[in-house]
Amino acid sequence: MRNPLSDKVMAIKPSGIRKFFDIVSEMKDAISLGVGEPDFDTPWPIREEAIYSLEKGRTFYTSNSGLKELKEEICRYLKRKYELEYSPANEVFVTVGGSEAIDLAIRAMINPGEEILIPQPCYVSYLPCTQLADGVPVFINLKEENEFRLTPAELEAAITDKTKILVLPFPNNPTGAVMTRSDLEKIAKIIIEKDIFVISDEIYSELTYTGERHVSIAELPGMKERTITINGFSKGFAMTGWRLGYACGPELIIKQMLKIHQFAIMCAPTTSQYAAVIALRECDDAVAKMMKAYDQRRRYVVDRFRGMGMDCFEPYGAFYVFPSIKKFGMTSDEFATKLLETKKVAVVPGTAFGDCGEGFLRISYAYSLENLKTALDRIEEFVKEL
Amino acid sequence: MREEILAILEHNARISVHDLAVMLGKDEKAVAEAICDMEAEHIICGYDTLINWDGTDAEKVTALIEVKVTPQRGMGFDRIAEHIYQYDEVNSVYLMSGAFDFTVIIEGRSMKSVARFVSEKLAPMEEVQSCATHFVLKKYKDHGIxxxxxxxxxxxxxxx
Incomplete structure (x- = not known):
């Protein structure tokens, strides 16, 4: 038989998270600090709207770009929250989670051989999506001393004649880093100067703890026309399983992304779309309440790690802390494996998010305080015994 | 800061002052003082445990009584409320707007003891015009939990 597989797909490395997931799944009674999704249930008004839409028999395809009502609400929301102005008619469309939007943005913009700058550590999908689109990934290794923010110097050093896109994943998974307005202004200046485009993955935009709102690079002068802003409902609204996100940007690019979406996906789930309308209309308080709970847990977790004598920079976004384990003389993988085997606590090694995550762990605090307490007590025991 | 402290304590009175201070990003001493002050000012009036008594063998009956009264000159409703809430059986007393004046929630060991309390203590009070007693059959949610x-x-x- 002939080889049924594509060389390109075969060349893609499986996710480092997958490997760890397999080990953890075998282990009964392990407690986990390893998830990348909220512990809260989706707020009830959203779930109720979904039930209602099913009762009404709204089970058909929506238009390729999504429900008109939802696109209008998305635009209103982005204006209200982040001063972003997009036209619901042709500058936004609804996707199957933020992940689909990432894939489409890269595919719609990249020609073979063009370079995409990917700051690492970062979410796991930018690299394989780049490879599938025949783009050339160029990593920028973010540093702990900069609190894992992207600096202008790092960006400039990575740019070549072939650079086309910068992926800007902030607030960041796995580090919890955020970019302030002034950080972004410096980045934007270079982007405009070098005529580069930005894919800004802002899926954690609702979860920032600096006391100031999240800033999108697209709101800076001259950036809207060269930025695809990606966001969604998974994290802020606790809607991961609903698979709903969206992409906004210049009509020129959105139109081509929509073309791929139309052939590959048709449309995002209809039930989820109806529910999301209510999420944007009625759930500001529920979102704020969850955000407050994360913030309190965040402070607690950072305090505990520092109390154990571990280096842990203060993250101001998402729901992760990214403590350093360098001083224990083990790799992230070894540390996480040993922690799991001896104390039955699952965490994700930093290397699952890029090679420069070596020496760090991703700890999720999307858990109840009691759960965090138990897990951190066990980690403390583990560290003492090292 | 006070309201933030209260929001956490309301649902977790057992949390340590240290953890509370860390979670709010405030100084431990300042948090401890704020709690003491609020206790002194009777803003924090006690630390309850939320118990689902249905899960135990204890016999307990809860009743909600709508009470209509005649307010007293110069005292309004407060004096009558005081007369009612002094009884140990009475759990809560709220002054209400609408068709009746007080909601009185009482707890007894049996329906009989509740009925006796209403007929022998509450209803005969001079200012009380009428009582409507409703027994609680099952508690699904209390204090947001x-x-x-x-x-x-x-x-x-x-x-x-």
Whole structure:
């Protein structure tokens, strides 16, 4: 038989998270600090709207770009929250989670051989999506001393004649880093100067703890026309399983992304779309309440790690802390494996998010305080015994 | 800061002052002082435990009584309320707007003891015009907390 597989797909490395997931799944009674999704249930008004839409028999395809009502609400929301102005008619469309939007943005913009700058550590999908689109990934290794923010110097050093896109994943998974307005202004200046485009993955935009709102690079002068802003409902609204996100940007690019979406996906789930309308209309308080709970847990977790004598920079976004384990003389993988085997606590090694995550762990605090307490007590025991 | 402290204590009175201070990003001493002050000012009036008595063998009956009264000159409703809330059986007393004046929540060991309290103590009070007693059959949610055990965490143990 002939080889049924594509060389390109075969060349893609499986996710480092997958490997760890397999080990953890075998282990009964392990407690986990390893998830990348909220512990809260989706707020009830959203779930109720979904039930209602099913009762009404709204089970058909929506238009390729999504429900008109939802696109209008998305635009209103982005204006209200982040001063972003997009036209619901042709500058936004609804996707199957933020992940689909990432894939489409890269595919719609990249020609073979063009370079995409990917700051690492970062979410796991930018690299394989780049490879599938025949783009050339160029990593920028973010540093702990900069609190894992992207600096202008790092960006400039990575740019070549072939650079086309910068992926800007902030607030960041796995580090919890955020970019302030002034950080972004410096980045934007270079982007405009070098005529580069930005894919800004802002899926954690609702979860920032600096006391100031999240800033999108697209709101800076001259950036809207060269930025695809990606966001969604998974994290802020606790809607991961609903698979709903969206992409906004210049009509020129959105139109081509929509073309791929139309052939590959048709449309995002209809039930989820109806529910999301209510999420944007009625759930500001529920979102704020969850955000407050994360913030309190965040402070607690950072305090505990520092109390154990571990280096842990203060993250101001998402729901992760990214403590350093360098001083224990083990790799992230070894540390996480040993922690799991001896104390039955699952965490994700930093290397699952890029090679420069070596020496760090991703700890999720999307858990109840009691759960965090138990897990951190066990980690403390583990560290003492090292 | 006070309201933030109260929001946490309201649902977790057992949290340590240290953890509370850390979670709010405030100084431990300042938090301890704020709690003491609020206790002194009777803003924090006590530390209860929320119990689902249905899960125990204890016999307990809760009744909600709508009470209509005649307010007293110069005292309004406060003096009558005081007369009512002094009884140990009385759990809560609220002055209401609408068709009746007080909501009185009482707890007794049996329906009989509740009935006796209403007929012998509450109803005969001079200012009380009428009482309508409703017995609680089942508590589903109290103080913002549901009484059914939560489902176990169904999320995958590891996800990106």
């Amino acid at each position: 549901t009484f059914v055990a939560e489902d176990p965490d169904e999320r995958m143990l590891i996800s990106p």
